[in-house]
Structures are given as structure tokens and as C-alpha cells.
Amino acid sequence: MIFYFSGTGNSRWAALRLAALTGDRAQDITGLDKAPDCSREAQLGLVFPIYAWGVPEPMEDFARTLKTGSAFTFGVATCGSETGHALKNLAKTVPLSSSYSLVMPNNYILGADLDDEATARAKIDAAGRELARMAAEITARQPVCRVHEGSLAGLKSSLVQYGFRHYARSTKPFYVTDACNGCGLCARDCPAGTIRLEEGKPVWGTRCYQCLRCLHACPRQAIQYGKQTEQKGRYNIEDYITD
Numbered sequence: 403m404i405f406y407f408s409g410t411g412n413s414r415w416a417a418l419r420l421a422a423l424t425g426d427r428a429q430d431i432t433g434l435d436k437a438p439d440c441s442r443e444a445q446l447g448l449v450f451p452i453y454a455w456g457v458p459e460p461m462e463d464f465a466r467t468l469k470t471g472s473a474f475t476f477g478v479a480t481c482g483s484e485t486g487h488a489l490k491n492l493a494k495t496v497p498l499s500s501s502y503s504l505v506m507p508n509n510y511i512l513g514a515d516l517d518d519e520a521t522a523r524a525k526i527d528a529a530g531r532e533l534a535r536m537a538a539e540i541t542a543r544q545p546v547c548r549v550h551e552g553s554l555a556g557l558k559s560s561l562v563q564y565g566f567r568h569y570a571r572s573t574k575p576f577y578v579t580d581a582c583n584g585c586g587l588c589a590r591d592c593p594a595g596t597i598r599l600e601e602g603k604p605v606w607g608t609r610c611y612q613c614l615r616c617l618h619a620c621p622r623q624a625i626q627y628g629k630q631t632e633q634k635g636r637y638n639i640e641d642y643i644t645d
Contacts, residue, residue: 403440404428404447405468407461409593409613411639412480412506416533417449420478423537431460432593436467445540446473448496451613452503454566455486455558459611460593465495474543476500478536482508484552486559500546502536504529509618509637512627516635519642526642566612573606575628576616582624588616 404426406417414430421428426445440446446468450461457465457479477498479485482505489501506529507522508514517525539546552558573596584602596607597616604616604625617625618636626632 403443403445404449405431405437405464406449407431407451407458407464407593408449409451409458409611409615410509410618410637412509413449413451413478415639415643416478416480416504416506416529417447419530419533420447420449420537420540423534424541431464434464437464437469439469440473441469441471443471443473445475446470447476447478447540448492449478449480452479452481452485452488453612454563454570455484455488455552455555456563456566457488457492458613459567462492462495465492468496470496474499474540476502476536476540478502478504479549480504480506481550482506482510484550484555486551486555486563488559489549491559500540500544501549502532502546503549503551504532505550507637507639507642510614511617511631511634511637512612512614516637522637523642526639571610571612573608573610576604576606577626578603578624579626580624581622582620583622585621588620588625591619592616 404417404421406413408414417428450458475498477489485503507517507525588604589597589599594609594611596609597604
């Protein structure tokens with residue numbers, strides 16, 4: 403079984419592709435209170451994006467309830483370039499037989515612009531080849547650690563991650579423009595369950611993973627986060643894949 407958490411779709415795509423290549427199943431952890439009984443699973447995988455050089459809170463909480471038994475376990479972290487010590491920290495909760503980082507298109511538009519189309523396509527093509535390589539290694543039960551942690555990994559995954567969790571996940575900058583038609587997609591799909599509709603418009607609560615799913619998935623690009631996203635594009639992996 404492969405469990406995944408995905409904000410904007412990169413990790414979902416990776417998990418589904420990896421499941422297909424290994425003859426396994428992929429399960430979104432969103433909405434699960436705890437891990438199901440996996441005591442008879444031959445392999446267990448965790449696929450998730452990197453947020454500020456750390457494991458997203460939902461995956462971290464889920465991992466604490468996961469019983470691995472004798473399964474071959476692996477973690478795959480999708481990222482823009484590097485993971486810090488995220489996988490090492492996850493391995494303290496779930497022993498990992500193998501660990502991987504997987505470079506995917508950047509979509510954290512609060513900190514940077516989107517990759518241009520050519521770069522995004524090249525990253526996805528390369529990721530597809532890397533997933534095939536992973537699948538062969540996982541099927542063969544080969545213990546592998548192929549992770550790009552980057553420089554100052556320990557500092558980033560401790561100090562920067564702490565700052566992100568405690569000070570950088572405010573929902574106050576979220577707002578909608580007049581383009582919003584009240585479709586409710588953002589409220590329905592928010593992993594944190596923090597969005598509700600009031601008079602046909604989304605309102606954010608205080609709990610936020612800053613996955614940016616609401617912002618990227620809005621079909622009318624009506625959701626903004628302060629002024630910094632107004633002139634930036636939106637990312638949908640479906641625009642780049644053909645299968």
C-alpha cells in the first residue's frame with residue numbers, strides 16, 4: 403500500500419504512478435483519522451511534498467499511527483530541489499527501508515514564480531524516469547537512499563521548519579476577488595477543512611497547512627494570498643501529463 407498526501411497534485415501523481423509500476427494501491431490520507439491495519443502488507447510507502455524542508459503535518463500525524471510490521475517501507479518526498487532532513491526525521495517515526503527525493507515543478511508561489519512550461523515539462527519527464535527506477539528497486543526490495551538534502555540541511559529542517567509551522571501559515575492574507583462565483587471547490591477540497599462558504603464566498607479559519615490547493619485549483623483564479631500572488635500563474639499538473 404502506498405499512502406500519500408498531496409496539496410497541488412505532484413505527490414498524488416507520483417504515488418499513483420508508483421503504485422501502477424509496482425502493482426500496488428495508492429490511498430490519499432486526507433480524511434483518515436489514522437492508518438488502517440497494514441500488518442499484512444508486503445510493502446508500505448509514504449509519498450508527500452516537502453514544506454519548508456519538513457514533512458507536512460498531516461503525513462507526520464498519519465505516520466505516528468502506522469504499524470509497519472515486517473513490510474518493506476519507503477518514503478518519497480517530492481520537492482522543488484531539496485528535502486533537508488525531512489526523510490531522516492520521518493524515519494524516526496517510521497523506519498524506512500528506502501528513502502527518495504523526487505524533483506517536481508515548483509508551485510510555491512508565495513516564495514517564487516512558477517517554473518516556465520519547458521522547465522516544468524522537463525522535470526515531470528525526468529520524474530517519470532526516476533519513478534520507474536524507484537519501482538524496480540522497490541520491487542526488488544533493494545534498500546536505497548537517494549535523497550538530495552541540500553546545504554545546511556539540519557538548520558533548514560529545524561529552525562526554518564519551526565518558523566514555518568509557527569509563524570508562516572497564517573490564513574489572514576487569503577481573499578477572493580470578484581471573479582469568485584461561489585462554486586465551493588475550495589471548501590470541498592481543503593485538506594485542513596478550514597474553508598467554509600459564507601454568503602456564497604469562501605472564508606478561511608485559522609488552521610492551514612499552506613498547501614495552496616485552494617489557490618491553484620480555483621477554476622477562476624479568484625483566490626489570492628496578499629498582493630504577491632496577483633501577478634503569478636497557477637499550477638495544475640494535469641496540464642503537463644498525457645497519461
